[in-house]
Amino acid sequence: MTPGWIIALIAAAGAGFGLALIAAPRSAWPLLGVFGALFACLSVRGWKPARFAIALALLLVVIPAAGVQNNFLFELVTQMGIFAAMALGLNIVVGMAGLLDLGYAAFFAVGAYTWAIFGSAQAAQFMSGDFPLAGWPYFYIFSALAVIAAALLGTLIGLPALRLRGDYLAIVTLGLGQVVRVLANNLDQPVNITNGPQGITPIERPPIGWLESLMGALGIDGGPALGYALFFYLLVLAVIGVVVLVNVRLDRSRFGRAWVAIREDEIAARAMGISPTRTKLQAFATGAAFSGVMGAIFSAKQLFVSPESFTLLQSITILAMVILGGMGSIRGAIIGAMAVTLLNIEVLKSFSDFLARLRQTGFVLDLGVVSFNFANLSDQVEPAKYERMIFGIILILMMIFRPSGLIPEARHRLEEGEQTEQMKATPAGKRRAP
Amino acid sequence: MSNALITLLPSVVLEGLLLGCVYAMIALGYTMVYGVLGLINFAHAEVFMVGAVAGVEVYRYLGPLVDNPYVLALAAVIIAAGVSGALAMAIERLAYRPIRRHGSSNRLVPLITAIGVSFFLQDLVRLIEGLWHGEFYMNYPASDPMEYLHELPFGMTIQNKSILVMVVAVSMMVGLDRLVRRTRLGRAIRAVAQDLPTASLMGIDPDRVISRTFLIGGALGGVAGVLFGLLYSQINPFVGFVPGVKAFTAAVLGGIGNIHGAMLGGLVLGTLETLGGTYLFFLTDGAIGNEYKDVFAFVILVLLLLFRPQGLLGRAQGEKV
Numbered sequence: 114m115t116p117g118w119i120i121a122l123i124a125a126a127g128a129g130f131g132l133a134l135i136a137a138p139r140s141a142w143p144l145l146g147v148f149g150a151l152f153a154c155l156s157v158r159g160w161k162p163a164r165f166a167i168a169l170a171l172l173l174v175v176i177p178a179a180g181v182q183n184n185f186l187f188e189l190v191t192q193m194g195i196f197a198a199m200a201l202g203l204n205i206v207v208g209m210a211g212l213l214d215l216g217y218a219a220f221f222a223v224g225a226y227t228w229a230i231f232g233s234a235q236a237a238q239f240m241s242g243d244f245p246l247a248g249w250p251y252f253y254i255f256s257a258l259a260v261i262a263a264a265l266l267g268t269l270i271g272l273p274a275l276r277l278r279g280d281y282l283a284i285v286t287l288g289l290g291q292v293v294r295v296l297a298n299n300l301d302q303p304v305n306i307t308n309g310p311q312g313i314t315p316i317e318r319p320p321i322g323w324l325e326s327l328m329g330a331l332g333i334d335g336g337p338a339l340g341y342a343l344f345f346y347l348l349v350l351a352v353i354g355v356v357v358l359v360n361v362r363l364d365r366s367r368f369g370r371a372w373v374a375i376r377e378d379e380i381a382a383r384a385m386g387i388s389p390t391r392t393k394l395q396a397f398a399t400g401a402a403f404s405g406v407m408g409a410i411f412s413a414k415q416l417f418v419s420p421e422s423f424t425l426l427q428s429i430t431i432l433a434m435v436i437l438g439g440m441g442s443i444r445g446a447i448i449g450a451m452a453v454t455l456l457n458i459e460v461l462k463s464f465s466d467f468l469a470r471l472r473q474t475g476f477v478l479d480l481g482v483v484s485f486n487f488a489n490l491s492d493q494v495e496p497a498k499y500e501r502m503i504f505g506i507i508l509i510l511m512m513i514f515r516p517s518g519l520i521p522e523a524r525h526r527l528e529e530g531e532q533t534e535q536m537k538a539t540p541a542g543k544r545r546a547p
Numbered sequence: 548m549s550n551a552l553i554t555l556l557p558s559v560v561l562e563g564l565l566l567g568c569v570y571a572m573i574a575l576g577y578t579m580v581y582g583v584l585g586l587i588n589f590a591h592a593e594v595f596m597v598g599a600v601a602g603v604e605v606y607r608y609l610g611p612l613v614d615n616p617y618v619l620a621l622a623a624v625i626i627a628a629g630v631s632g633a634l635a636m637a638i639e640r641l642a643y644r645p646i647r648r649h650g651s652s653n654r655l656v657p658l659i660t661a662i663g664v665s666f667f668l669q670d671l672v673r674l675i676e677g678l679w680h681g682e683f684y685m686n687y688p689a690s691d692p693m694e695y696l697h698e699l700p701f702g703m704t705i706q707n708k709s710i711l712v713m714v715v716a717v718s719m720m721v722g723l724d725r726l727v728r729r730t731r732l733g734r735a736i737r738a739v740a741q742d743l744p745t746a747s748l749m750g751i752d753p754d755r756v757i758s759r760t761f762l763i764g765g766a767l768g769g770v771a772g773v774l775f776g777l778l779y780s781q782i783n784p785f786v787g788f789v790p791g792v793k794a795f796t797a798a799v800l801g802g803i804g805n806i807h808g809a810m811l812g813g814l815v816l817g818t819l820e821t822l823g824g825t826y827l828f829f830l831t832d833g834a835i836g837n838e839y840k841d842v843f844a845f846v847i848l849v850l851l852l853l854f855r856p857q858g859l860l861g862r863a864q865g866e867k868v
Contacts, residue, residue: 502666
């Protein structure tokens, strides 16, 4: 149990940074402070209603109030939310059920293309009808369809793959992730379904007249760009709420316990009457479904989809989020998604800009013994373009030093004491890695 | 039209076998590591890529000094083998061994580490090449004697460089076979693959054997990188991924953990892929062309895992409790 004064401190920090952010919506430090307070709310234990209230105040008051002055804030947090939902989905597959899925972006792609094809003129290429499907219910209907399509694909891929040993599954999902991308790239002939490498654009967005009139009533005037930024922010927040709720309920249900049982010892689980293939399929389809709905939202938000958004890098990015946060941990997945997105969009880019400025001004770093003129720094040194290296380092270091992640799953924490005792009793030679 | 397809067959098969030699060499690295550790070493694709890049560097720096293209190619092969072998050993020492030591109960830990190493190496090579030469897309230079085309019966043709690739690949594979079957180290590798704890009781230092296994597998991968570069010329830091996955497929096809299986699997997969890429185009009137040849390998992998997961030469194993 966290002492009360720490919670009070978090509340004070949240309020302080929050006010600072509303006053200066473009500066980086208050933003980082607000995210720090959010992280703290998620990572400490106990005082649940208080932490919940702080997080809600930050998300529903501070960020919208600052966001209407600076659209980018909505963009950043929406991106975080999309990744957080996907990390939560992958967390079910990798964290809870212990199945390494390296083709997770494929489900995201299916969701994105589901809306992209019918929410643009693309569908007219292969069927008759009046496209794009504009008007309010269509987007929501197709978001639901995206969930179903992704879950179906998950089941289809899972059926052959899940009967195999865990490490084969990794390579099969890796391959099928590529297959989906190759299909998206090449299904522009003989029948043009995906429009190939050019991608599909423009994609319809749901009408938001109600939100604009609400904003007008509040005296906020930012035009449709701001309206949609706010809309997608709220939409993603609502979906995240549902996803978290589903995750928590699943975690404590028959399903969740079966997944963990399969992960810990498949043979023992089978002896207890759990069907491994069916249980794994359920995990696979559930994880895919979360990714599918976010794909539909992503395509509407971006107005554009192309096969290049669904690469292996995308799958590994989401995996890095789950690993960083802690496999099997719901709070961990959210924190991991926020941290990696912040690193990717904010920190690396700022660092790149900083280096570029040093390079332009020809700043000379003089350490007495050696001196270095930044004008000579190669333009290949651009941290924002080296995500692979960053994710690689995150994965390696986490696995070596903290395999259970920043916020370990509660079950693991409870087992920890027992496990170290067991380790001591096992002879060194028996400790084989896989 | 069917006539044209039949006359084409021998040369398509020959080309498939060439590609298969490269796959087989990479597959050996996967299968040997899987044999001793039970780990799918995702980073092996990058060991292969580093071999290809090391070969380009040899061409870049020794090319102006050495006239004979065969000597140059052999120098590239030897240096790439050294660089890749050392890299594979370093990966094992720095990433996999610490994880083996702390012995986490989670089976995914080594696999995820391997993916991390793979991604890290791609960008590391990109950064180094970028700083060194200002760009990271590379080419193996063509030389006339290497491109010389021999006419063979049945309308087949073969280039000098293809002969070189076959000679190098076959001699390396025969050498590996001798090494594993006839030497002390080979016996130790087989013992560790069979039962690590028991092998360590018999006076074998498992860490040493594992390290040597990575060295040998890495060296083979590096050589495969140079051969790949000689055949297809264009190289970049991301070139390892696709051949890597296919070579893994080849290893599974032959029966993972089985050295002869990896060789056979590589040759079979290379041939099937080239045949599929060429003939599906004709059979479907161009609807399914060469762009689907990567998909082809994965389909083979999935079908294989469904119907014969132990591979062509592997034995079915029950799961131990």
